[in-house]
Amino acid sequence: MDLQSPAVGPPDTGVLRIAGEVLAPAALGFHDLRTLPQHERDVAFTCRRSGPRHHSFTGPLLLDVARLAEPALTPLERKERLRFLIALRAADGHRAVLAWAEIDPEFGNASILLGLTRDGRPLDAEGPQLVVPGDACGARNVSRIVEVRIVSYDGE
Ligand SMILES: Nc1nc2c(c(=O)[nH]1)N[C@H]1C(S)=C(S)[C@@H](COP(=O)(O)O)O[C@H]1N2
Numbered sequence: 001m002d003l004q005s006p007a008v009g010p011p012d013t014g015v016l017r018i019a020g021e022v023l024a025p026a027a028l029g030f031h032d033l034r035t036l037p038q039h040e041r042d043v044a045f046t047c048r049r050s051g052p053r054h055h056s057f058t059g060p061l062l063l064d065v066a067r068l069a070e071p072a073l074t075p076l077e078r079k080e081r082l083r084f085l086i087a088l089r090a091a092d093g094h095r096a097v098l099a100w101a102e103i104d105p106e107f108g109n110a111s112i113l114l115g116l117t118r119d120g121r122p123l124d125a126e127g128p129q130l131v132v133p134g135d136a137c138g139a140r141n142v143s144r145i146v147e148v149r150i151v152s153y154d155g156e
């Protein structure tokens with residue numbers, strides 16, 4: 001990074017790292033994430049602690065965000081892509097793992113988002129939130145995400 005260059009646009013409070021088995025590891029701010037196509041999803045789930053919840057989110061597809069970092073699995077055959085997973089970590093240590101196949105268009109093709117707004121409110125100050133439509137429990141809707149790691153399972 002060129003530290004001499006002036007800052008362009010508003011400063012990004014949160015930066016999301018995309019790392020792991022990717023050709024182009026990235027540190028993405030909300031400005032970068034807003035350049036991707038934005039989608040809207042409603043989620044309804046029940047939290048064991050707070051009961052029934054409903055939220056509306058907007059943001060890019062996790063698939064489009066992951067592709068910015070050029071995952072090493074992109075050129076692979078379908079069966080080989082099944083070994084990859086996506087590990088997400090939040091600022092408070094909450095973690096969740098997805099199978100790559102859940103969002104791969106040739107498998108689950110689930111419309112999992114990285115939410116940038118929740119119920120009309122921008123999440124810039126806290127960071128993006130995973131949006132998993134259809135989950136009965138809200139625990140995979142990880143908020144304040146700081147890192148997304150794409151890694152392969154190499155077990156025997
Ligand atoms: N970072 C982070 N995200 C999290 C959690 C958490 O502990 N940390 N809890 C999850 C759980 S268990 C639920 S039910 C939902 C609750 O979301 P809400 O209270 O904002 O509706 O957030 C999820 N996302």
Ligand SMILES: [Mo]
Binds near residue numbers: 046047049138
């Ligand atoms: Mo929960």
